[in-house]
Amino acid sequence: MNTTNNWNPIIMKKNMRKILSAKKSWWLALLAASSLMLLVSCGGGSGLGYKETDPVDRAPYFSVAGSAVENGSSLDASKLKPMNIEFFDDKSLKSYYVSVDNAVVAEGELSGDHAVVEVPLDDFAGGQTYSAKVVATDSAGGSTIAHFTLNVKAYYEQLSLVGSATPGGWDTNMASAMTADENNPAIFTWSGPLTAGEFKISTQQMVTWDAGYDWIHPLSQGQSLTSMDYEIVVSGGMDNKWVIPEGEAGDYRITINQKDKTIFIGKPLAAIYIVGSATPIGWNLGNAIAFERDASDPAVFSLTVALAAGEFKFASQTASWEIGDWLYAPGANASLPTASGTFDLRVAGAPDNKWMVSTAEAGTYQFTIDLDAGSIVAVKQ
Numbered sequence: 001m002n003t004t005n006n007w008n009p010i011i012m013k014k015n016m017r018k019i020l021s022a023k024k025s026w027w028l029a030l031l032a033a034s035s036l037m038l039l040v041s042c043g044g045g046s047g048l049g050y051k052e053t054d055p056v057d058r059a060p061y062f063s064v065a066g067s068a069v070e071n072g073s074s075l076d077a078s079k080l081k082p083m084n085i086e087f088f089d090d091k092s093l094k095s096y097y098v099s100v101d102n103a104v105v106a107e108g109e110l111s112g113d114h115a116v117v118e119v120p121l122d123d124f125a126g127g128q129t130y131s132a133k134v135v136a137t138d139s140a141g142g143s144t145i146a147h148f149t150l151n152v153k154a155y156y157e158q159l160s161l162v163g164s165a166t167p168g169g170w171d172t173n174m175a176s177a178m179t180a181d182e183n184n185p186a187i188f189t190w191s192g193p194l195t196a197g198e199f200k201i202s203t204q205q206m207v208t209w210d211a212g213y214d215w216i217h218p219l220s221q222g223q224s225l226t227s228m229d230y231e232i233v234v235s236g237g238m239d240n241k242w243v244i245p246e247g248e249a250g251d252y253r254i255t256i257n258q259k260d261k262t263i264f265i266g267k268p269l270a271a272i273y274i275v276g277s278a279t280p281i282g283w284n285l286g287n288a289i290a291f292e293r294d295a296s297d298p299a300v301f302s303l304t305v306a307l308a309a310g311e312f313k314f315a316s317q318t319a320s321w322e323i324g325d326w327l328y329a330p331g332a333n334a335s336l337p338t339a340s341g342t343f344d345l346r347v348a349g350a351p352d353n354k355w356m357v358s359t360a361e362a363g364t365y366q367f368t369i370d371l372d373a374g375s376i377v378a379v380k381q
Contacts, residue, residue: 162202
């Protein structure tokens with residue numbers, strides 16, 4: 001017997017009608033008690049299993065395999081992917097709207113018996129719970145309303161490198177875990193040796209090859225290491241990887257900013273520059289003042305410079321404000337690190353914290369930065 005279409009929702013609806021027409025009183029009771037099922041995809045799965053619901057006569061319904069939400073239930077979503085809502089109707093869909101905390105976030109017209117709508121969640125704070133509602137109508141006058149709680153997760157909580165270029169190779173038990181920034185959960189970094197080979201990045205707490213998990217990939221196989229673009233692909237999809245070419249093996253620093261959706265892959269800093277209103281060159285990045293690298297310890301940089309009242313930060317290049325690693329102050333309006341202080345080494349982006357120099361503090365300072373120790377000190381001359 002051919003069972004190929006047993007789980008087709010439209011055929012199920014038609015078969016159900018045949019049964020219900022023979023038992024009209026039972027049909028009326030079922031219809032009165034029915035609560036339409038809303039099935040929503042939020043990227044990476046909601047933790048709720050997919051199940052087909054008995055279709056309700058003369059009303060549209062929503063579904064997508066993988067995640068299910070009934071009235072009053074709760075769904076986990078991610079800012080990293082839009083919330084996909086799939087609409088079905090055996091007549092013709094007409095319109096829809098989606099609201100979150102009573103504010104309409106998406107609305108429009110629909111047509112045909114099937115449609116998919118993407119609802120971005122970028123504007124919603126991570127770690128928060130929202131009340132969501134989806135309303136849909138069809139050309140026959142049917143309508144469906146579904147209410148649910150939406151828990152928006154800000155970012156992936158674990159990222160790990162896997163691949164032939166990494167120290168652990170393709171062994172998932174030896175994946176190279178990235179480190180989350182203490183002040184910004186969107187940012188993860190990793191520093192270590194990469195050999196000639198390839199790698200991709202897992203988003204799982206425990207790395208496996210099982211289907212249904214998100215992975216971070218380049219947009220194309222062997223994408224340039226200077227490109228800052230990446231995409232999120234569910235396992236089983238396009239399997240592009242970053243490639244470390246022959247002759248380019250060595251120590252690398254990798255930084256992912258999930259908020260900006262950027263990745264920075266580069267070798268440890270070869271240069272450091274000071275720039276800012278407190279410096280002689282102001283905010284002219286192209287003329288930023290270079291530190292001198294210690295010949296015996298390449299992680300140590302030093303510079304003697306006159307500072308006026310104002311602010312400053314440190315760059316690793318002089319081409320653009322928007323690329324490369326920067327040494328930011330550990331907090332907004334940080335004091336001069338006249339005793340040994342720390343810095344926030346990360347790819348360009350917010351928060352744009354700087355050190356401040358008061359009028360009383362103006363003068364000539366000798367800076368020493370130790371990248372390995374993560375320390376900075378400025379001694380007045």
